[in-house]
Amino acid sequence: MRHGFALVAVVFLIALALALRLPQLGNRPFHGDEAVHAVKFQELWEHGKYAYDPNEFHGPTIYYAALPFVAASGHRLFADMQESDFRTAIAVLGAATVGLLLLLKKPLGLHALLWSGLFLALSPAFVFYSRYFIQEVFLAAFTLGFLGFALRGSAVGAGIFAGLMFATKETASLSLFAAGIAWFFALREGKTLAWRPILLTITIALAVAYLFLSGFFTNPAGPLGYLQTYTPWLRRAGGTDLHKHPWHYYLALLTWHPGTKGMVWSEGLILALGMVGAALKFRTRFGRFLTLYTLLLTGIYAVIPYKTPWCLLNFLLPWTLLAGLGAAGIVDATRSKSLKTLAVLLLLLGAAQLGWQAYKTSFVFQNDTHNPYIYSPTLPDADRFRTQLEALAQGHPDKFKMVIQVVSKDGYYWPLPWYLRRFNVDKIGYYTQVPETLFAPIVLASPEFDETLTPRLKGHVMTGFVGLRSGVMFQTFVEQGLWEAYLKKNGPVKDEREDTWVPSH
Numbered sequence: 001m002r003h004g005f006a007l008v009a010v011v012f013l014i015a016l017a018l019a020l021r022l023p024q025l026g027n028r029p030f031h032g033d034e035a036v037h038a039v040k041f042q043e044l045w046e047h048g049k050y051a052y053d054p055n056e057f058h059g060p061t062i063y064y065a066a067l068p069f070v071a072a073s074g075h076r077l078f079a080d081m082q083e084s085d086f087r088t089a090i091a092v093l094g095a096a097t098v099g100l101l102l103l104l105k106k107p108l109g110l111h112a113l114l115w116s117g118l119f120l121a122l123s124p125a126f127v128f129y130s131r132y133f134i135q136e137v138f139l140a141a142f143t144l145g146f147l148g149f150a151l152r153g154s155a156v157g158a159g160i161f162a163g164l165m166f167a168t169k170e171t172a173s174l175s176l177f178a179a180g181i182a183w184f185f186a187l188r189e190g191k192t193l194a195w196r197p198i199l200l201t202i203t204i205a206l207a208v209a210y211l212f213l214s215g216f217f218t219n220p221a222g223p224l225g226y227l228q229t230y231t232p233w234l235r236r237a238g239g240t241d242l243h244k245h246p247w248h249y250y251l252a253l254l255t256w257h258p259g260t261k262g263m264v265w266s267e268g269l270i271l272a273l274g275m276v277g278a279a280l281k282f283r284t285r286f287g288r289f290l291t292l293y294t295l296l297l298t299g300i301y302a303v304i305p306y307k308t309p310w311c312l313l314n315f316l317l318p319w320t321l322l323a324g325l326g327a328a329g330i331v332d333a334t335r336s337k338s339l340k341t342l343a344v345l346l347l348l349l350g351a352a353q354l355g356w357q358a359y360k361t362s363f364v365f366q367n368d369t370h371n372p373y374i375y376s377p378t379l380p381d382a383d384r385f386r387t388q389l390e391a392l393a394q395g396h397p398d399k400f401k402m403v404i405q406v407v408s409k410d411g412y413y414w415p416l417p418w419y420l421r422r423f424n425v426d427k428i429g430y431y432t433q434v435p436e437t438l439f440a441p442i443v444l445a446s447p448e449f450d451e452t453l454t455p456r457l458k459g460h461v462m463t464g465f466v467g468l469r470s471g472v473m474f475q476t477f478v479e480q481g482l483w484e485a486y487l488k489k490n491g492p493v494k495d496e497r498e499d500t501w502v503p504s505h
Contacts, residue, residue, distance in 0.1 A: 002110060009114050010099055017095035017121035020358050021130045025084035025091060028366045029378040032469065034133040035415030038086055041066055042078045042421075050215030054225035058135050059167040060212055065089040065138070079400075079422040086133040094130025095121070097141040103148025107286035108321065109328060112277075116324025118351050119270050123320065125254070127358040128366075128373045129310050135169045136310040140317045142168060143175045150179070151286070155197035156204060163208025170229050174300050175314055182293035187285055242376075245307040250298075253309055254316070259370035265357060269350045270316070270323045277325030280333075287325065294318035309375050369470060378415050379467040385476075386419040388493070392442065392478060393423065395485040402441055404428045407453070408474075409446040416444070416468060443477040450475060464493070 030038065036056075041063045044050050050060045069088040075081045098117045105113050120126060130137050142164040149157030165172035213223040257265040274294070281287025297315040301307070327347050334340040365371040367380070389404075396402045401424045406413055411432055420428060429435070434445075434452050443460065445453055453475075454462070460477040467473050478486075487493075 006102070006105065006110055006113070010102060010117060013098045013114070013117040013121050014095050016118075017098050017127075017130075018091070020122070020127045020355070020362065021091035021094050022088070024363060025087040025131055026082055027363065028083075028131075029380060029382050030083050030415045030418050031132065031134075031378055032376065032412070032414035034083070034086070035378075035418035037062060037133050038081070039417055039421075041070075041086065044215075045070065045078060049218045050222075051219045052213045052215075052222040052225050054229035054231075058169045060215065061138050061142075061164060061168045062089065062133065062135055064212065065093065066133075081421075083133075087131055090133055090137050091130050093141050094126060094137045097126075097137070097144060100141060100144045100148060103145065103152060104321070107151055108324060111331065112321075112324040112328035114324070115327035115347070116321050119273075119320045119323050119327075119354065120317075122351055122355040122358055123267060123270065123316065124265065124354065124358040124361040125267065125309075125313060125316055125373055128361045128371075129313060131362055132310065134310060136313045138168045139165060139172060139175075140313045143172070143314065144317060146176075147179065150183075150201075151289075153197070155200040159201040159204025160208055162201060162205035164212075166205065166209040166226075167212035170226075171311070171314070173230075175297060178293050178297040178300060181296055182289050186289035186292050189285075243308060244305045247302045249307050250301060250309075250312045250315075253312065253372045257372040259365065259372075260368065263360060263365065263370070265361070265372050267316070267354065267357075269354060270319055273324075273326035273330075274319040274322035275326070277322035277327075277329060280329040281322075281325050290318060290321055290325075294322055309373050376469050378469055381467040382415065382419050385466040386422075389420070389442065390422055391490060392482060392486050395482055395489065396441055398427075400424060401427055403439065404442045404444065405435065405438065405440040406430045406474075407434055407443065407445040407449050408432060409448050413468075416474075441479045441482050444474045445477065447473055447475055453477065 040050075040057055040060075044060070044063050045067070050063065052060070066086050066089040069092075070081060070085045073081070073085040073088075075085060098120050101108070101113050101117050101120070108116065126137070126140075142161050145161035146158055146165060149161060162172075162176065165175065209226075210223050211217075213226060214220050215222060253265075254267045254271060256268065259265060278287070278291040278294070282291055294315065297318065301311060301315055330347070331340055331343050334343050361371055361373060365374075367377050368374060369377065390400075393400050393402050400422050404420065404423060404427065406416065406428065408430065409432070411430075413430060417425075417428075429440070434449055434456075438453070438456055443453065443457060444466075447465070457477050459480055461480050461483045463476045463478050463483060465473050465475055
């Protein structure tokens, strides 16, 4: 009876999670990292091949997971694909992560499992990044699967999920390291190591990781690059100017983050209940393991200078498990029925507030820089710019085979390739310096090159600026005849940001 109730309750929580993750998946422009992964997906979609790059992009699990969802969208050409086609796979697994909690039903207990599932379903961070075509939600889900099977003593299940972790993102090693240390101090208890299941887990993990990293044997030597991957990633761990943040960066995001219009973001409820859970259950073997694992992983991510907000999901996951233990412990500790009812209502009210934040985060402030989970967002300009470029191409004899030259002050011009996806990729040139020959009907350039480009593009019109990301703009130079034909067909170009007219020169 209790088992049936648990299944029904978890299905309800998964449905709740889907209700916050699936709607309006295209309500925010692709982030630069999402665009990178979409273009990597294009190679798999069009050629059936995947090549692992030890320097960039992480692993391919999200690409393979996206295949059936993109196919179901009916979009056969990459040029026709939309943001929502890719994000659906992340949203579905993000919700399904709640179901993986059933693997921990025995050590958590039914009540703690359901509270953990509720917090996981409603967490603003988990909801927001379940609508992002990046690896972090997959890594968190596979980590939960690994922990669940490992604690159940299933070497096969643990090996499969460990392999999926490595095939998803290189930082899987941080979670596995923390789990290993926590196991050694909390669960081993002087027992002799059972090498046979450990070796079986490692063997299966390596096989699963190889399967994905080799592109299902289409690139057999590809996984060898994984051995080299930690060299560039360790360099980045020291932090670049853009991604270097203090040790308390993640905690500040989770505890108290004021925004616009009186909005305040906080997942302090999960952290507070997690501390209660740790205090109540530390005397148990599982409680000690989970507490040590959570604190160690939180500490690891705190001391690494390189920080991006989505990485916090990796240690927020075990905090939700501790929070479930804390919530269940508070309810169980109350003696009278009325106090128990009050405790449940207050906890549900707190969970509802998390859900309200999640809604605001993903559907109201989804592209607002005051949103703590927004990081270097793509501006709405990008989509309007894509529409204008495609209209310009219609007036050129070569249509979408028209040549475009992009001159960027650095090599990170993303998500521009995504917004140029309808154009022939072989006809687009990307440069970090002004090339000797400027021959394209359209030249997109960082404003830093204005003094060099303007005298050399006498037959072009500088039609305006496009904001790509915060602080990143491009000037648009269009051949005069092509621009005049565009204006004749479409009329003057209105700047929707400032309600002013962009001069046509």
